[in-house]
Amino acid sequence: MAVGIGLLPIVPMLLLPFILIFFVVVFPIWALGLGVLGLILVLIRGLDWLLQKAGSTALGGAVVGMRKAFRWVLTFGGFAEKLKEPEKAKPAS
Numbered sequence: 001m002a003v004g005i006g007l008l009p010i011v012p013m014l015l016l017p018f019i020l021i022f023f024v025v026v027f028p029i030w031a032l033g034l035g036v037l038g039l040i041l042v043l044i045r046g047l048d049w050l051l052q053k054a055g056s057t058a059l060g061g062a063v064v065g066m067r068k069a070f071r072w073v074l075t076f077g078g079f080a081e082k083l084k085e086p087e088k089a090k091p092a093s
Contacts (some may be wrong), residue, residue: 033073041066 044066048059075081 030073030076034070037066037070037073041070 044062048063
């Protein structure tokens with residue numbers, strides 16, 4: 001019996017606390033933030049559409065800013081998009 005326990009992989013047991021913290025704490029907060037920003041974005045876009053029909057362009061900057069904020073949260077703070085971009089040459093200092 002002791003030999004069977006010794007053969008258990010140790011890595012999953014070491015990673016379990018990090019996995020639990022991510023799925024119990026980080027992921028729900030991210031999903032909630034994404035939902036709230038998405039709702040605000042839909043409301044601002046609808047209000048902007050109504051104002052454009054009335055002849056005003058008062059919320060153009062707010063829509064662009066909310067779209068950027070939503071995209072930032074959607075990509076985990078731009079982390080996902082940084083992985084897609086090739087490394088830019090850094091100037092030597």
